[in-house]
Amino acid sequence: MGIVIALMAGLVAAVIGAVIFLARRDRSRGEFPDDTTGMLIERQRTGQAAHLRATYSSGAVHHGTGLASDDLHKYYS
Secondary structure, X not given: OHHHHHHHHHHHHHHHHHHHHHXXXXXXXXXXXXXXXXXXXXXXXXXXXXXXXXXXXXXXXXXXXXXXXXHHHHHHO
């Protein structure tokens, strides 16, 4: 019975330690970003993807010409 309690206490301590470690790491990364370049690139790529999804719907892709070559060069060059 003592061994089971010790194992449970060790498991709880490991989980609490992991939660504290991850919370501290997340807080140190998220509060003050030094470089916003990654966020700007992500926002630009998300906008491009939304534009392509709106332009080339399922019906347009299956019943049309698909992606035009100028769009491929515009977004992927």
